[in-house]
Amino acid sequence: AGVMYPVFLLDDIDKMAIDYKCDPTSAMLEVLDPEQNSMFSDNYIEEPYDLSQVLFIATANDLGGIPEPLRDRLEIIELSSYTEQEKLMIAKDHLIKKELKNHGLTDEQLTITDDALMYIIRHYTREAGVRQLERLIAAICRKSVLKILKKTTDHVAVEVNDLEELLGKAPFDHTKKQPKPQVGVVTGLAWTQFGGDILPIEVNHFKGSGKFIVTGQLGDVMKESASIALDYLKAHADKYSLKDIDFDKQDIHIHVPEGAVKKDGPSAGVTLTTAIYSAFTQKPVRDDVAMTGEVTLTGNVLPIGGLKEKSISAHRSGIHTIIIPKDNAKDIDDIPESVRNDLTIITADHIDTVLENALVK
CATH class of the missing domain: 1.10.8.60 (Helicase, Ruva Protein; domain 3)
Structure with missing residues (x-):
């Protein structure tokens, strides 16, 4: 490089493969760790070399592909996808x-x-x-x-x-909003690595033996959200006029369309709770409202990530109102002004606020 302290760009460090011949991640550890790279031993020069003043910039598509000890030494800057x-x-x-x-x-x-x-x-x-x-x-x-x-x-x-x-013919299409208010169908907001999309969630119930069925390639986090949503409504059945329902004699089926696409993430709790409540009370959910947020067993709404991408996807799909966690109010400034001006943004710290604004009056 002609200088003692150059800038090195290491592209795609999450693609390093480990096999019985070599372990490049341990070599990277030796190179990148400022605590030990001042006496880096280079097998080509055969002299200890001071790397502590070199600026290393690494890129990766997936943080999960970087081993934990190496990730611990990196200062991580997240860059979201372009809108x-x-x-x-x-x-x-x-x-x-x-x-x-x-x-x-x-x-x-x-x-x-x-x-x-x-x-x-x-x-x-x-x-x-x-x-x-x-x-x-x-x-x-x-x-x-x-x-x-x-x-x-x-x-x-x-x-x-x-x-x-x-x-040629367009290969992709974005999920469209519901054509009219429906019972047990709620529009959620999803973050994807390509931006955001809306995610309709459907709930139905029928006579049975208390089974809880979840379909649509949901990951463990979303399955847990579904259990929390149902248990919260069971625990507060009196408050939500559900005390006459014998849950032990009702089968509940939750389905998220596009079954071939794996879905997971901690932001579907409020959507699932609203869908279950709507299905049991037969109250339709507004078709121009989308929501995001995780719910706890006490009904509190927890913050989420990716609000910017989720808001843009709602706006693109013709949604006029979004309900977000109160703790995400600080992120509203990240939403592009052209999108923000067209959306009514409601902040909620409890599921009651969500139900009040999501259901058809």
């Missing part, structure tokens, strides 16, 4: 200009409307960054070059209706 609005601006300011130049095109020969770009982002890509978006813009450029070379046109203007011809 749709950010992707749109990156495409307009950088990607289109770059791909036009790469394909020998000018602004006069190819234009892509904002609506078409947003449609590509929503329906043709599912990613945290913009890699696939760049590939698709490049594909549009190549097909535009072909049209211009064949002398069929001097200018290609790409609109939403042209995308199927240029890129």
Whole structure:
């Protein structure tokens, strides 16, 4: 590097493989730990070397892939995925200009409307960054070059209706909001590594022997949330007018659609509680409300992560009101202003506030 104290970028350190031949994570420990790397022994130089002043920047997609002892030595900075609005601006300011130049095109020969770009982002890509978006813009450029070379046109203007011809059928679609208020169906908010999405949760009950059925590829955390939601309502049956229901003679079935996709996370408690309550009281839930938050056995609502991505996904799906934990009020400033201005945000510290605002009056 020509200097004593360079900056090193170690890309994808969560991809290191350990086998019987070597253990690169223990070598990384020796290199990255400031307590021991001042006397790092390099087998090539065969002299102790001071690495304590070198700045190491490491990247990883999944923290779970980094062994605990190594993770303990790192200062971790979480970067969330780009929002749709950010992707749109990156495409307009950088990607289109770059791909036009790469394909020998000018602004006069190819234009892509904002609506078409947003449609590509929503329906043709599912990613945290913009890699696939760049590939698709490049594909549009190549097909535009072909049209211009064949002398069929001097200018290609790409609109939403042209995308199927240029890129094929859209492979992705986002979950749509419920068409009307329904009993036992509640819209939750989910964080994904590609942003956020809405998550409808359905509850039904029927005569049986007190069985509790959960389907839809739910992880352990969400199964526990479902148990807590039911036990809370059982314990407060008098308060919620459920005292006449014999839970031992009722089977309860909770289902989260898209059964092939594994779902887990500590933010579905309020959604599950509302869905179970709605199913037993036959009170419909508003179709324009979505919610997120974990619930405790005492009915308190606990904070969640990913509020920015969840809010954007609600707004995109046509939801007008979101209910969030009171402790997440400090995160409201992270929501883009264009989204924040269109949403009614209700903060709740107890499940009673959630039920009051979620059910059709």
